[in-house]
Amino acid sequence: MKQTKTKDHAAMAEAFIKDEERVDWHxxxxxxxxxxxxIASKKIPEWEQLREAASMIKNNVISNLHExxxxxxxxxxxxxxxxxxxxxAEEHNAIVYAILKAKEITQMVKSKSMLTEECQLNxxxxxxxxxxxxxxxxxxxxxIDNEPPSHIVLPCIHKRKEEIGxxxxxxxxxxxxxxxxxxxxxxxxxxxxxxxxxRRVALTGVNFAVAETGEYVxxxxxxxxxxxxxxxxxxxxxxxxxxxxxxxxxxxxxxxLLARSATGQPITIYSSHYKKPREGQEMHLILVDAGRxxxxxxxxxxxxxxxxxxxxxxxxxxxxxxxxxxSYQNTISGPIGAILAPNLDMKxxxxxxxxxxLCGSCSNVCPVKINIHEQLYKWRQVIVKEGYAANTKALGxxxxxxxxxxxxxxxTAGRAGRWVLQNIPFVVNNxxxxxxxxxxxxxxxxxxxxxxxxxxxxxNKEDLK
Amino acid sequence: xxxxxxxPCYVNQFYSNAAKATLQLLQKLGVxxxxxxxxxxxxxxxxxxxxxxxxxxxxDLFIENFSAFEYIVAPSASCVLHVKDxxxxxxxxxxxxxxxxxxxxxxxxxxxxxxxxxLDATFPHKVGLHHSCHGxxxxxxxxxxxxxxxxxxxxQHLLNMVKGLEQISxxxxxxxxxxxxTFCIAEEAVSVKMGKDRVNDHIKSGAEYITSSDLSCLMxxxxxxxxxxxxxxxxxxxxxxxxxx
Numbered sequence: 001m002k003q004t005k006t007k008d009h010a011a012m013a014e015a016f017i018k019d020e021e022r023v024d025w026h027x028x029x030x031x032x033x034x035x036x037x038x039i040a041s042k043k044i045p046e047w048e049q050l051r052e053a054a055s056m057i058k059n060n061v062i063s064n065l066h067e068x069x070x071x072x073x074x075x076x077x078x079x080x081x082x083x084x085x086x087x088x089a090e091e092h093n094a095i096v097y098a099i100l101k102a103k104e105i106t107q108m109v110k111s112k113s114m115l116t117e118e119c120q121l122n123x124x125x126x127x128x129x130x131x132x133x134x135x136x137x138x139x140x141x142x143x144i145d146n147e148p149p150s151h152i153v154l155p156c157i158h159k160r161k162e163e164i165g166x167x168x169x170x171x172x173x174x175x176x177x178x179x180x181x182x183x184x185x186x187x188x189x190x191x192x193x194x195x196x197x198x199r200r201v202a203l204t205g206v207n208f209a210v211a212e213t214g215e216y217v218x219x220x221x222x223x224x225x226x227x228x229x230x231x232x233x234x235x236x237x238x239x240x241x242x243x244x245x246x247x248x249x250x251x252x253x254x255x256x257l258l259a260r261s262a263t264g265q266p267i268t269i270y271s272s273h274y275k276k277p278r279e280g281q282e283m284h285l286i287l288v289d290a291g292r293x294x295x296x297x298x299x300x301x302x303x304x305x306x307x308x309x310x311x312x313x314x315x316x317x318x319x320x321x322x323x324x325x326x327s328y329q330n331t332i333s334g335p336i337g338a339i340l341a342p343n344l345d346m347k348x349x350x351x352x353x354x355x356x357x358l359c360g361s362c363s364n365v366c367p368v369k370i371n372i373h374e375q376l377y378k379w380r381q382v383i384v385k386e387g388y389a390a391n392t393k394a395l396g397x398x399x400x401x402x403x404x405x406x407x408x409x410x411x412t413a414g415r416a417g418r419w420v421l422q423n424i425p426f427v428v429n430n431x432x433x434x435x436x437x438x439x440x441x442x443x444x445x446x447x448x449x450x451x452x453x454x455x456x457x458x459x460n461k462e463d464l465k
Numbered sequence: 466x467x468x469x470x471x472x473p474c475y476v477n478q479f480y481s482n483a484a485k486a487t488l489q490l491l492q493k494l495g496v497x498x499x500x501x502x503x504x505x506x507x508x509x510x511x512x513x514x515x516x517x518x519x520x521x522x523x524x525d526l527f528i529e530n531f532s533a534f535e536y537i538v539a540p541s542a543s544c545v546l547h548v549k550d551x552x553x554x555x556x557x558x559x560x561x562x563x564x565x566x567x568x569x570x571x572x573x574x575x576x577x578x579x580x581x582x583x584l585d586a587t588f589p590h591k592v593g594l595h596h597s598c599h600g601x602x603x604x605x606x607x608x609x610x611x612x613x614x615x616x617x618x619x620x621q622h623l624l625n626m627v628k629g630l631e632q633i634s635x636x637x638x639x640x641x642x643x644x645x646x647t648f649c650i651a652e653e654a655v656s657v658k659m660g661k662d663r664v665n666d667h668i669k670s671g672a673e674y675i676t677s678s679d680l681s682c683l684m685x686x687x688x689x690x691x692x693x694x695x696x697x698x699x700x701x702x703x704x705x706x707x708x709x710x
Contacts (some may be wrong), residue, residue, distance in 0.1 A: 014654035023658065031637070040612065047613040291643030305707065318641050322658045355652060357645030357659075358513065360602035364611035380515030389515055434653040439660075442479040449477045449484035452501050 005329050008351040015324030016158075026158055027321040033154075034315045037365065044256070053253050055369035058267025058306035061244050068211040068244045069287065075214025075420060079276045080179055081283040090120035092288050096121060096203065097237060100130055101282055102232060105201050111135040111225035113205030114152050114309060115238050115288060118331040121203075133195045135224040137188055144171045150325030152332060153262050153311035158324045192224065202228035206239035206285075207258065207308070210248045215275035216285070217251065219258060219268040226272050234282045237274065241287050242305040254308060257367035261310040295343045300378045304339045306368040313362035313372055316360060328352060335362035339375040342383065350388035353379035469534035470500040471568070473507065473544045473680075480680050483701035487540040487571055490707040494579055498538075501530040509547035513646045517551065522550050522673055524561065532560055536578065537568040540703050542679045543646075545570040549605070571703055572678045576619040577596040581626075588708045593672035594620055595663065595684030595686070599681030606678065610639050618661030620678055623706055630705065633670040640666075644685040660689045667697060674700045 007015075017023050041047045061068060066290030076083050086092035090134035092115075100108065108125070110116060110132050115228060122132045122143070124211035134143045138155035142148065145167055148157030156164070165441035174187050204225045209216040216237055218225050229235050245254065251271075259265040277283040296302050314320045330341040338356060353376045362372040383389050437439070468491060472484045491498050507527060527548065531537045539545050548568045554561035575581045600620075602607040607618035616669030643649070643659025650656075664686055668677050675697060677683050677705055683699040690697055 010652045010654070013652065017654045017658050020658075027662070042613050044613070318643065318659050319652070319655055322655050322662075354515075354648070355655075357598065357641050357648050357656075358645060359598035359641035359645075361598075361609075361611060361641065364602065364609055377513065380513070381517050382515075384515030385518070434650045435688070437653060438657040438692060439685065440691040442684050442687060444479045444481075447481060449472050449481035450500075450502065452481055452485065453488075454502065 005348050009323065009327050009329070009355040010351070012327035013319075013355070016324040016327055017322060022158075022160070023324075026324060027318075029157060030315045030321045033263055034312075034365070037261055037312055037315065038264075038373070040260040040266065041262040044260070047432060049259055050111055050253055051367055051369050053463065054257055054367055055306065056307075057245060057250050057253065058308075058368050059303075062242060062302060062305050063247065065241065065296065067243070068246060069241060072209060072214060073246060073287075076285055076391060077214075079214045081214065081277065082286050084111045084284060084286040086286055086290070088290050089288075092116075092119050092238060092286055092290065093121050094126040094285075095286050096238075097125060097128055097130070098227040099192040099234060099236060100125075100201060103200070105234070106130050107199045108132050108201040108203060109135050109195055109228040109232075111139070111205075111228055112220055113203065113238055114149070114331055115205055115240055115290075116203065117148060118290065119238075119288070121238075130138075133192070133199070135192055135228050136220070137185065137192075137222060137224070140188065140192065141167065143271045148326070148331060150333065151311060151314055152309050158326065164358075196224075196227050196231050199228070200233040201236065202232035203235075203236040203238060204229060206237050206243050208251060208254055209239055209244050210246075210251070211244050212247050213275065215248075215273050216243075217255075218272050218274065219255070219270065220272075221263075221265075221269045223270050226270055229272075229274065232281065234284070235277070236284045236286065238286045238288060241289055241292055258308055258310055261312040261365065261367040284329065291344050298343070300382075301343065301375055303370050303376060304336065304343075304372075306370055307336055307340075308368055311424075312365040312367065312368055316361045316365045317356075318359070318361075319357065323355070328331070328355070335372045335376065336370070339370075339372060339379060341365070342379050346383065346386060347388050350383045353377075354389075467497045467499060467535055467539045468496050468574075469531045471504060471507075471537050471539035471544070471548075472500065473539060473541045474505060474679050476541060479684065480701060481701050483540055483680060486701065486703040487538070487706040490571075490575075490703055491538065491705070493585075494575075494581065496579070497634045499534070504530045507547045508551070509544060510646055512547065512551055520551075521553070521555065524554060527552060528554055528557075528564060530560060531568075532564060534567065536574065537564070537641055538571055538574045539568070540571045540678070540680065540701060541545075541608065542557055542570045542572075542597045542604055543681055546599040546603035567627065570600060570606070572606055572620050572623060573604060573655050575618070575623060581623065584623065584626040584706055586626065587628040587706050587707050587710045588705045589710075590673045591630055591631045591633050592619075592624065592674045592676050592705065593633050593635060593667040593670060594624065595642060595667075595675050595677040595679075595682055596620075597677050597682045598639075598641050600678050601639055607639070613679065620676075620702055623702070624676075627708070629707060633667070633668045633672050635670055637663075637666055642682045644682050649685055653676070656685070657689065660685050664689050664695070664697070668695065672697055674698050674705075676700050676705055678702050 003455045027036050073083050084095045134140045141156045150158045160181045168174040169176050204218050206216045261267045314338050317335050320334040328337050330337045338352035341352050356376050358373050360373040509525030511520045551563050552561045552565050608616045642663045643656040689697040
C-alpha cells in the first residue's frame with residue numbers, strides 16, 4: 001500500500017495558492033462551517049463538559065482496548081455478525097475480496113469509509129475485476145475524477161461547481177455547461193439509484209461501535225450508506241479498532257458532539273444502528289489495526305486515536321483552508337492527518353507536522369480534546385532525531401544554537417544585531433531569502449535596544465521622555 | 466520589586482522602540498527594571514523547528530541571566546510561552562521550573578501582577594488588535610473564540626484605558642497571521658496568504674494601526690503591508706500604552 005510523493009506540502013500548497021480566487025472561496029466555505037460549529041456549540045451550555053466527557057470515555061477506550069475488543073467481538077458473534085481481524089491494509093483488502101469471491105460477486109457499493117481509502121481498497125478490488133462505486137455523493141465525485149478525498153467529511157470541497165458539471169458531462173452525459181448543484185444532484189441520484197438496486201454487496205465505514213451490545217452506528221446526511229446496506233445481500237463494515245465506545249448510552253455524548261463539530265448541525269440526518277443481519281442477509285465486520293497499535297505504543301501520540309473524524313480541526317485550520325486537503329497527500333489531511341500520518345510512514349510524511357503554525361485552534365475545536373498542536377510540536381522533535389527533516393536542515397540550526405547559547409559569540413550589542421540579521425532564518429537580510437519574495441524586511445531603528453541601553457545605562461528615565 | 470527585562474533577539478535589533486516603551490512603561494508604574502546585557506534568545510526558533518535538543522545552551526544562558534530576578538518580563542508572548550513551556554536545566558531542574566513561573570508577557574504582567582486599572586496614555590487612532598496565537602491560546606491573554614466560555618481580554622482591558630483610542634472589530638477575531646517561526650520560510654506561500662488575509666480584515670475594518678503583544682506577528686504583517694504600499698501601520702502594544710500626545 002506504499003504511496004509515493006514527489007512534492008512536499010509546501011510545494012503542493014504553493015501550487016494551490018496560485019489560483020487565489022479558488023483559495024478565497026475554499027477558505028470562506030470552510031470558515032463558514034467553522035462559524036456554524038461555533039454557533040451550534042455555544043447553544044449548548046454544557047458544551048465544554050461534553051468535550052471533557054467524550055475525551056475521558058475515549059481515554060478509557062484506548063487504555064482498555066484489548067478488553068473492549070474482545071467484548072465487542074463476542075457480542076457481534078452473538079448477534080450473528082461474522083468477525084474478521086486485519087493486521088494491515090493488505091489483510092483487510094484480502095478479506096473483502098474473499099467475501100466477494102465466495103459469493104461470485106463482481107460489483108460492490110461503498111459509502112462513508114475513510115479507512116478503505118486509507119487501505120486503497122478500490123484499486124485493489126479493481127485489479128481483481130471487481131467494480132466499486134462510492135455512493136456518497138462527494139466521494140463519488142472524487143472517484144469519477146480519479147482523485148482522493150480532500151476532506152474527510154466534505155470530500156470534494158476544493159472543487160468548483162463548474163468543475164463538477166464538467167465531470168458529470170464527461171461521465172454521466174449531462175448537458176455541457178450545466179453546473180446547477182440541484183440539477184447535478186438529481187442526475188447523480190438517478191444514476192446511483194440504479195447502482196443501489198443492482199449491487200448485492202454494500203460496504204460502509206463505522207462511526208461508533210458499541211462494545212456492550214455488538215452494534216455499530218453509521219452517521220450520514222444523504223442516507224446513501226443506508227440504502228446500500230438495506231438493499232444488500234451481503235453487508236460489510238470496516239472499522240479501525242479505535243472506533244469503539246464502551247456503552248450504548250455513551251452515544252448520547254458522541255452524537256451530540258459529532259455533527260455540531262463537523263458541520264454545525266444538531267445531529268446528522270441519519271444515525272443508523274446496525275446490529276443483526278436480516279433473514280437471508282450476511283453481515284461481516286472487519287476490525288483493522290493498520291498501524292493503530294503502533295500509535296497506541298507511542299506515549300506522546302496515542303491520544304490521536306481518540307479522534308472521531310469530525311473534520312473540525314480541518315475547518316478551523318488556516319493552513320488547511322489556504323492549502324487544500326490534497327496538499328497533505330494522506331487520506332486524512334489537516335491537523336489530525338499531520339499527527340496520524342507520520343505513524344504510517346514517517347519518512348514520507350515528515351513534512352506534515354511542519355505544515356502548521358502551531359496556532360492551537362485545532363486543539364480547541366476538537367470534540368475529544370486531542371492536544372493536536374502539542375503533538376505536532378512533538379512529532380517535529382521525533383522527525384528531526386530520526387533524520388527525516390530535509391527541509392529544516394537548510395536552516396542552519398546547529399550554528400544558530402551554538403551562537404545563541406554563547407554570550408561570547410553574541411556578546412556585544414552591535415555584533416548581536418549583525419548576527420541576527422545574518423542568521424535568524426526569518427529575518428535574514430538577503431533577497432534570496434523566501435521571506436523577501438512577498439514581504440519587506442523590517443526597517444529597524446538604526447540602533448539596537450542593547451546598544452542604546454549600554455550608552456544610556458540604567459538611569460535613563462530622563463532620556464526616555 | 467525588581468524586574469529582569471527580557472528583550473528577544475529580533476526585537477532588540479528591529480524594534481528597539483517597543484523595547485524602550487516597555488522599559489519606560491514599567492518604570493512609570495514604579496517598577497525597578499534591569500536589562501541583563503548578556504541575553505540572546507529563548508531558543509524557540511530551534512525548538513519549534515524540531516531541534517529542541519539543540520536549545521539547551523539557550524536555556525542555560527537564560528537561567529544564568531534571569532534567575533536572580535523576582536519577575537522576568539518581555540514584550541513578546543511567543544518567547545514567554547516558550548520559556549514557560551520548555552525551559553529546562555540538566556544541572557538544576559527545580560531552578561528552571563521556578564523561572565518558568567516567574568516569566569510574564571508584558572500585558573499579563575500589567576493586568577495580573579501590577580493590576581493596572583489606570584494609565585496615563587493617549588493614542589487618538591483607530592486600532593485593530595491582533596491576538597498572537599501564543600498569547601491567546603498559550604498564555605490565555607483573552608478568551609478563545611473556539612470555546613464556549615465567558616469572554617475576557619487583558620489587552621483590550623488595557624487598551625480601553627488609553628484616551629482617544631478607538632478599537633475596531635474584525636470579521637475573524639483571533640485567526641492566526643501565518644508567521645509561525647520558521648514556518649514563514651518553510652511554507653512561504655501559505656504564510657504570506659494567511660498574512661494577506663489578516664491584513665485585509667484590518668484594512669476593511671478601517672484600522673490605522675494593527676497592534677499586538679507579539680512583534681513576530683507584527684513583523685510579518687508589516688512586511689506584507691509595506692510591500693503592498695498600504696497605509697496601515699503596525700505598533701507594539703507597549704508603545705500605545707506608553708504613548709502621550
